[in-house]
Amino acid sequence: MRLTVIGTGYLGATHAACMAELGHEVVGVDVDPDKIAALRAGQVPFHEPGLPELIRKHTATGRLRFTTDHTEAGAFGEVHFVCVGTPQRKDSEGADLTYVDAAFAAIAEHAAEDSLLVGKSTVPVGTAERLAGTLGVEVAWNPEFLREGFAVEDTLRPDRLVIGVRSAHAETILRKVYEPVLEAGTPLVTADFPTAELVKTAANAFLATKISFINAMAELCEAAGGDVGVLAQAIGHDDRIGKKFLRAGVGFGGGCLPKDIRAFAHRADELGVSLAFLREVDAINMRRRDKVVELARELCGGAVLGARIAVLGAAFKPDSDDIRDSPALNVAARLRLDGADVTVYDPEALDNARKAFPLLGYALSAEEALRGADLVLHLTEWPQFREIDPERAASLVARPLIVDGRGALDGDRWSAAGWHFRALGRPAPVEERPLQGL
Ligand SMILES: NC(=O)C1=CN([C@@H]2O[C@H](COP(=O)(O)OP(=O)(O)OC[C@H]3O[C@@H](n4cnc5c(N)ncnc54)[C@H](O)[C@@H]3O)[C@@H](O)[C@H]2O)C=CC1
Ligand SMILES: O=C(O)[C@H]1O[C@H](OP(=O)(O)OP(=O)(O)OC[C@H]2O[C@@H](n3ccc(=O)[nH]c3=O)[C@H](O)[C@@H]2O)[C@H](O)[C@@H](O)[C@@H]1O
Numbered sequence: 001m002r003l004t005v006i007g008t009g010y011l012g013a014t015h016a017a018c019m020a021e022l023g024h025e026v027v028g029v030d031v032d033p034d035k036i037a038a039l040r041a042g043q044v045p046f047h048e049p050g051l052p053e054l055i056r057k058h059t060a061t062g063r064l065r066f067t068t069d070h071t072e073a074g075a076f077g078e079v080h081f082v083c084v085g086t087p088q089r090k091d092s093e094g095a096d097l098t099y100v101d102a103a104f105a106a107i108a109e110h111a112a113e114d115s116l117l118v119g120k121s122t123v124p125v126g127t128a129e130r131l132a133g134t135l136g137v138e139v140a141w142n143p144e145f146l147r148e149g150f151a152v153e154d155t156l157r158p159d160r161l162v163i164g165v166r167s168a169h170a171e172t173i174l175r176k177v178y179e180p181v182l183e184a185g186t187p188l189v190t191a192d193f194p195t196a197e198l199v200k201t202a203a204n205a206f207l208a209t210k211i212s213f214i215n216a217m218a219e220l221c222e223a224a225g226g227d228v229g230v231l232a233q234a235i236g237h238d239d240r241i242g243k244k245f246l247r248a249g250v251g252f253g254g255g256c257l258p259k260d261i262r263a264f265a266h267r268a269d270e271l272g273v274s275l276a277f278l279r280e281v282d283a284i285n286m287r288r289r290d291k292v293v294e295l296a297r298e299l300c301g302g303a304v305l306g307a308r309i310a311v312l313g314a315a316f317k318p319d320s321d322d323i324r325d326s327p328a329l330n331v332a333a334r335l336r337l338d339g340a341d342v343t344v345y346d347p348e349a350l351d352n353a354r355k356a357f358p359l360l361g362y363a364l365s366a367e368e369a370l371r372g373a374d375l376v377l378h379l380t381e382w383p384q385f386r387e388i389d390p391e392r393a394a395s396l397v398a399r400p401l402i403v404d405g406r407g408a409l410d411g412d413r414w415s416a417a418g419w420h421f422r423a424l425g426r427p428a429p430v431e432e433r434p435l436q437g438l
Contacts, residue, residue, distance in 0.1 A: 001177060004029055004077035006103045008039060008066065010151065010255070010322065011120060011144055012083030014051055016066075018155040019081075020058035022180050028066045029073040029107075039066045047321035047348040050152040074110020079177060081142070082107070083120045086263070087255075093262035095124050101131075108135040116173050120144045122200050122260055124267040128164055128193040140170045141193055143200030148254070149319030160187045164196025201267075204260040205278055210245040211252050212284040218248040218425025219287070228425030229407055248425045250331065250379055250405035251288040253316035255324035258282070288424065292331045292377060292405050295422060296340075299375055299401050305339035308398065310373035312366060313380025313406075314346035314353040321348040323356055328379035331405075333357055345369035347382055370396040381408035390417035 001024045005016040008030040016028040030036050038045045042056040058064035067073060073080070084099040100121050108117060119128060119141045132139040141164035146154035161178055165171045171190055175182060182188055191199065218228040228248040236243030252258065261278045268275040300307040309332075316326040323329055329344070336342045336359060343361040344353060350362055363369035366385065370376060370393055378385055386408060394400045394417050402414060404423040414421040415429065422428060 001025070002076055002078045003027075003177065004073040004080045004107070006030075006070070006073070006080060006082045006107055007084035007099070007121075008035055009083070009085060010046060010048070010148060011146070012081075013039060013044060013046075013055070014048065014146065014151040014155055015081060015083055015120065015144070016064060017051060017054040017058060018152060019177070020061075020064040021054055021156065022178075024063070024177070026058075026064050027073050027076050028064070029070060030066070030068060033068050036066045036068050047319070048151050049149065049319060054152060070106040071110045074107050075112070077107075077111065077115060079116045079118060079173060080107045080111060081118050081120050083144075085255075086121045086123055086259075088259040088262055093266040095122075095259070095263040095267075097123065097127060100127065104131050104135060104139075108137050111137050113137065116140055116170055118142050118174070122204070122256065122263075123197055124263055125194050125197040125201070125271075126267075128197060132166065132193070138167065138170055140165045140174060141196045142174060143196060145200070145203060148322055149317060156181070157184065158186055160189055162189045162191065162196050162199050164191050164193045166193070201260055201264040204257055205264050205275070205281075207245055208252055208257045208261045208285070209277070209281050211247075211257075212281040214246045214248045215251055215288050215425075216284050219284075219291075221425045221427075222291075225427055226425075227427060229423075247407060249288065249381075249407050250292055250327040250424065251285040253325040253327045253330070254322060255316075258285070258325045288405075289327050289330050289334075291424060292379070292403060293334050293338075295403050295424075296331075296335055296375060296377065297338075299403070299420075299422070300340075303338070304335050304375075307340045307374045308372055309335055309340045309342045310363075310369040310376045310397075311335075311342060311344045312346075312369065312376065312378045312385050313382060314344050315349035315380050315382075318380055318382045319348075321346075321352055323349050323352045326353075326380075327405075328377075329353055329357055329360075331377065331379060332360055336360055343369045343373070346380065347384060367392075367396060373397045374399045374401065376402040377405060378402065378409055379405045381406040385409070390414045390419055394418050 003024045004027045005012045006029045008028040020026045044052045084103045086095045089096045128141040163174045221228040232246040265275045265278040311332045313328040345363045400419040411421045
């Protein structure tokens with residue numbers, strides 16, 4: 001089939017390459033000429049494992065092309081997937097639909113009458129219906145559930161496909177687009193517009209709630225002297241709860257969960273339904289960042305002014321160079337504002353971090369960041385940070401003090417190498433715990 005993908009950011013570039021992999025002829029469209037030039041040259045302007053190979057493969061086979069021209073794309077595609085951004089509005093918690101509206105309008109103007117315009121962006125419920133009422137072309141909604149870092153795998157082998165359609169014709173077309181995925185046994189959920197839109201925001205709200213739940217338990221463990229790692233493992237043995245998304249730490253960030261829960265609560269308010277608990281989910285998440293800042297102050301003797309702090313991690317999660325709402329950089333920037341001399345290292349996100357936070361110091365390796373540090377903060381759990389040798393690290397720093405903000409390091413190993421090791425939601429070393437019963 002001839003498909004277009006409007007918006008070639010994290011979602012769109014992945015979707016375009018994966019649709020070519022499924023055998024379709026695909027044109028990716030973006031308003032950003034630099035992005036399109038890079039993609040044409042087979043370069044992906046962000047870090048996503050497996051994606052550059054796929055893009056190069058299909059630009060070479062000729063199945064995948066990129067353009068900035070909506071007219072050309074409109075005339076080409078039988079199905080148009082809209083994958084543009086839906087950031088938080090500047091003036092409220094709601095989603096900014098400017099890009100979605102513009103993209104649908106631009107493609108509808110040039111699309112063939114019998115083509116299908118499919119929204120993939122995450123939108124407030126009601127958007128598909130509104131667009132369907134204003135454009136002269138059929139609309140469908142097909143929300144996306146991919147995770148950054150696993151985007152290719154999640155697109156080619158998703159847990160499920162969800163389509164919001166208004167006609168059997170639209171369903172038939174989308175079944176044809178995803179035929180190889182469906183033949184592999186992927187469940188397909190066919191729904192009306194509001195349900196399809198709500199499935200997406202509900203899924204992200206549930207995931208965010210799960211993370212904040214375990215982080216609230218981390219707060220309790222800190223107050224009561226418990227260990228949230230053991231707690232998560234124990235409750236996770238219950239299949240009804242499950243082990244996934246129970247990693248306590250500095251909390252969730254990224255271009256999706258934080259803005260999506262805010263937009264969801266905001267939209268629910270507009271509909272007269274309270275999702276106030278999502279505001280608490282957001283607040284718990286933000287308190288974890290505060291907690292790391294407080295711990296840093298405490299470990300630096302009350303104030304971080306003049307302290308040299310090494311921050312391991314800048315991306316909002318490992319295997320990504322995405323720094324949107326990154327907890328690591330938020331903490332680093334706040335400590336810098338408090339007068340600390342902060343040096344950040346990340347295997348992939350340094351360029352993005354430098355542009356967004358030019359006042360922070362940056363190192364080209366973990367060793368360079370650690371050299372002379374008074375305190376080390378581990379805030380993004382890249383696998384290579386787990387491989388740091390604590391003894392070698394102790395020989396580099398000024399003071400062997402480390403906070404594991406991701407619950408991913410082996411505390412016993414670091415303590416054995418002479419480090420004062422602290423982790424969120426876990427007991428402080430024995431000599432630090434207040435004496436009980438006195
Ligand atoms: N990043 C992710 O992992 C996932 C994102 N989503 C959702 O997908 C949507 C896109 O997210 P990202 O890809 O992360 O955003 P992004 O910001 O990386 O990409 C959006 C792209 O759209 C382009 N664009 C804006 N207006 C355009 C127009 N009129 N025509 C053509 N291109 C246009 C921008 O230049 C940009 O390259 C959001 O709604 C997000 O919530 C959903 C699932 C996963
Ligand atoms: O709508 C989206 O854009 C996507 O948002 C998330 O995907 P993503 O943001 O790529 O990353 P996640 O793996 O969900 O992690 C999000 C954040 O939660 C944090 N997290 C995750 C899991 C956990 O147990 N604890 C925890 O703090 C991560 O460090 C990260 O900062 C969802 O997992 C995807 O299904 C969804 O498609």
